[in-house]
Amino acid sequence: MHPLETYLRDLDEIRSTGGGLPEKSYYGPLENLLNEVGKKLEPKPTVRCVSQVVDTGAGSPDFGLYTANQFQKSKDREPIPGVRPDRGVIEVKALKNNAWFTAEGEQVTRYWGHYNQVLVTNYRDFLLIGRDRDGNPVRHESFRLAETEHAFWDGAAQPRQTATEKGVRFIEYLRRAMLHEADVTDPQVLAWYLASYAREAKARIDAVKELPGLTALRKALEESLGLKFQGEEGESFFRATLVQTLFYGIFSSWVLWARGRSPEDHARFNWHEAAWYLHVPMIARLFHEIAEPTALRETGIVELLNWTGMVLNRVAPNQFFRKFEEEHAVLYFYEPFLKAYDPDLRKKYGVWYTPPEIVKYQVARVDTVLREELGVPDGLADPIVYVLDPCCGTGAYVVEVLRKIHETLQKKGANALTAQRLKETLKRIYGFEILPAPLSDNERARVYLTNALTGWELAEKPEIAFPEFQAEREASDTVKCQAPILVVLGNPPYNAFAGISPAEEEGLVEDYKGVYWIEKVSKRKTKKTAPLKRIRRYRLSDAESEGGWGVKKFNLDELYVRFFRIAERRIVKTGRGVVSYISSFSYLGAPSFALMRRRLLEEFDRVWIDCMNGDSRETGKLTPCGKPDPSVFSTEQNREGIRVGTAVCLMVRKQDGARKPAVLFRHFWGVNKRAELLHSLKATHPDSGYRTAAPQKGNRYSFRPSTVSEQYLNWPTLPDVGSLKPISGYKENRGFAMIDDDKNAVQERA
Numbered sequence: 001m002h003p004l005e006t007y008l009r010d011l012d013e014i015r016s017t018g019g020g021l022p023e024k025s026y027y028g029p030l031e032n033l034l035n036e037v038g039k040k041l042e043p044k045p046t047v048r049c050v051s052q053v054v055d056t057g058a059g060s061p062d063f064g065l066y067t068a069n070q071f072q073k074s075k076d077r078e079p080i081p082g083v084r085p086d087r088g089v090i091e092v093k094a095l096k097n098n099a100w101f102t103a104e105g106e107q108v109t110r111y112w113g114h115y116n117q118v119l120v121t122n123y124r125d126f127l128l129i130g131r132d133r134d135g136n137p138v139r140h141e142s143f144r145l146a147e148t149e150h151a152f153w154d155g156a157a158q159p160r161q162t163a164t165e166k167g168v169r170f171i172e173y174l175r176r177a178m179l180h181e182a183d184v185t186d187p188q189v190l191a192w193y194l195a196s197y198a199r200e201a202k203a204r205i206d207a208v209k210e211l212p213g214l215t216a217l218r219k220a221l222e223e224s225l226g227l228k229f230q231g232e233e234g235e236s237f238f239r240a241t242l243v244q245t246l247f248y249g250i251f252s253s254w255v256l257w258a259r260g261r262s263p264e265d266h267a268r269f270n271w272h273e274a275a276w277y278l279h280v281p282m283i284a285r286l287f288h289e290i291a292e293p294t295a296l297r298e299t300g301i302v303e304l305l306n307w308t309g310m311v312l313n314r315v316a317p318n319q320f321f322r323k324f325e326e327e328h329a330v331l332y333f334y335e336p337f338l339k340a341y342d343p344d345l346r347k348k349y350g351v352w353y354t355p356p357e358i359v360k361y362q363v364a365r366v367d368t369v370l371r372e373e374l375g376v377p378d379g380l381a382d383p384i385v386y387v388l389d390p391c392c393g394t395g396a397y398v399v400e401v402l403r404k405i406h407e408t409l410q411k412k413g414a415n416a417l418t419a420q421r422l423k424e425t426l427k428r429i430y431g432f433e434i435l436p437a438p439l440s441d442n443e444r445a446r447v448y449l450t451n452a453l454t455g456w457e458l459a460e461k462p463e464i465a466f467p468e469f470q471a472e473r474e475a476s477d478t479v480k481c482q483a484p485i486l487v488v489l490g491n492p493p494y495n496a497f498a499g500i501s502p503a504e505e506e507g508l509v510e511d512y513k514g515v516y517w518i519e520k521v522s523k524r525k526t527k528k529t530a531p532l533k534r535i536r537r538y539r540l541s542d543a544e545s546e547g548g549w550g551v552k553k554f555n556l557d558e559l560y561v562r563f564f565r566i567a568e569r570r571i572v573k574t575g576r577g578v579v580s581y582i583s584s585f586s587y588l589g590a591p592s593f594a595l596m597r598r599r600l601l602e603e604f605d606r607v608w609i610d611c612m613n614g615d616s617r618e619t620g621k622l623t624p625c626g627k628p629d630p631s632v633f634s635t636e637q638n639r640e641g642i643r644v645g646t647a648v649c650l651m652v653r654k655q656d657g658a659r660k661p662a663v664l665f666r667h668f669w670g671v672n673k674r675a676e677l678l679h680s681l682k683a684t685h686p687d688s689g690y691r692t693a694a695p696q697k698g699n700r701y702s703f704r705p706s707t708v709s710e711q712y713l714n715w716p717t718l719p720d721v722g723s724l725k726p727i728s729g730y731k732e733n734r735g736f737a738m739i740d741d742d743k744n745a746v747q748e749r750a
Helices: 003-017 025-036 099-104 106-115 150-155 161-179 187-206 213-225 231-258 271-277 281-289 293-299 302-314 319-324 332-343 343-348 356-372 394-411 416-426 467-482 559-574 591-603 673-682 720-724 743-749
Strands: 049-053 063-067 089-092 120-121 125-131 139-142 386-389 430-434 446-449 486-489 514-521 530-537 577-582 606-613 646-652 662-667
Touching: 003 025, 003 150, 003 161, 003 559, 025 049, 025 063, 025 089, 025 161, 063 125, 099 106, 099 120, 099 125, 099 161, 099 743, 106 120, 106 125, 125 161, 125 486, 139 161, 139 302, 150 161, 150 213, 161 187, 187 231, 187 293, 187 302, 187 332, 213 231, 213 281, 213 293, 213 319, 231 271, 231 281, 231 302, 231 332, 271 302, 281 293, 281 446, 281 467, 293 302, 356 486, 356 646, 356 673, 386 394, 394 430, 416 430, 446 467, 446 743, 486 559, 486 662, 559 577, 559 591, 591 662, 606 673
Parallel strands: 089 120, 386 430, 386 486, 430 446, 486 577, 606 662
Antiparallel strands: 049 063, 063 089, 120 125, 125 139, 514 530, 577 646, 606 646
């Protein structure tokens, strides 16, 4: 049962007796609630709520919040008398009282002066009083379960419904209150704080039906990204974009602001000035428009941003950056932030932190293939190599490519020009991202906020009201239509952005479905000649007897398939190049992807598949020996990983000409497969460990090596057998003319 549901149910039962006192009779449920939250507190230590705290000079508070390390563990040691609770005290009043009025009273003032922090509550309102950095009293966070006493008891009468509506936000508020006196030094804790505030902000924004102050911004964002926020899903995506931009933008600004400050510097970060520190003009303008006072008044989240600023000012930057490398502070903060902010949204949009072993492996393999297959002597460091990550998230691949280039330049002999050459490299390394997670650096990487799946052909587009948005779109369009991209790599999302996909994007995979059109005479009766009607057909689902593939049901709408298509088209346009993705492994052998595989074989000369397995349905996340086989995305921060199996694909296209494609395949299993994949780079020959697949029409061009004979493949498939009309078989009415235990006897009778 949810803690809030238990709290409300217990309060309601006490009230129903008619014999309780307005204040003290309800102490028990409140104490139980706070202890339930406190014992699960992260980071440690846990917090224990103790009632009727001893008077140590300012009166006896109703409750004190003690950390676990304040309890004496040894049986032989006497408790230390008069210890003040680390996380402050609690002052409780009856439901009819005004908590805000109580907070301003003499009693709370005494408690605050003595204990530093007081949580004031009347059971339905919770208000945290503390100190600012100058030691002055300040109201921190508050949470309201109900506007009035009557409304509160109505909610208590339906505890499960109330807990469903407010439980997550309320418990997170109590967690923040208990952690408020704790130092913030851990990046994961800060990510949780910001995500917690962002979740509360999203709830408040969702409660506002119309946002007229953001109409112009909405239109500009649609025109810049080449999409429409349509229906409920599109509206949800737009509002989630606003919240992420605000909170992640504030965090990014704080990182730049805090960089290099000495411990003696007592300056405070002001979130109102965040846009000054954002180096990406479009992101800075987007942040400015959302944070504009009129827009914020509509959303009602100003106080949440103020609280966020307070938390950031509690962070000890030196300790924080020691635990979390500064170069990764923005780069790998977004995924854990989104995980805590909205796990469902994260899964829905396929936003996953790519483990560094995977990123390093892909970049290293691309570098090798450029040298050995395309004859580019310096690999990624060669000035002719233009690189695109079309789904770059927070830029893990962009950074690793730059590292690889720096490594190559160092091996060739570092000199005074190395830094300048690296700076020039930034002009040919591109990234696209549809979620506004800004990269922060002194020199902006060519990372653009755009829909990577549209705009690859030049076309007239309407002018955008905001110049920064217009410039961003023009820059990304230039990359799409003119840059000689030689490498496409990354970790594409697996699911579509429901409610925003335009027709251009949805039509990307028509070639993989074998779409064609036929014309038939319409059955509608008209006085004139009957009009022709165009009907959409699919080679993939046509019967094999009609030249099709007989795949009755197919699913090519997973978003990663569209990213394969744009990579294929872009490399073909360049004439040669390399593609490397880690994605779902469903395309490797499933019947639905037969035409996709055939197309890739037509356009690429060599394909390497590193199958990382880890699928929950196909193998139950077990190795062939029955040992654990987790997702390759399972990490210490995210042990769950993802449900689908994955594979790293590397494809190279040489100059135009006759192709004899080769597909090489190998498996990686078990809990150490990421390390084993990275270790495979040390092999003396890059093809060692691979088996050669034999894709052909008979096996639907499967990329998986087969152990069955050619004769087996000629047998009818189950769909073929199932498509035959039912027959009763030969009937001989027990004459036994066609039944015998001797085969030769039956043959003689026949």
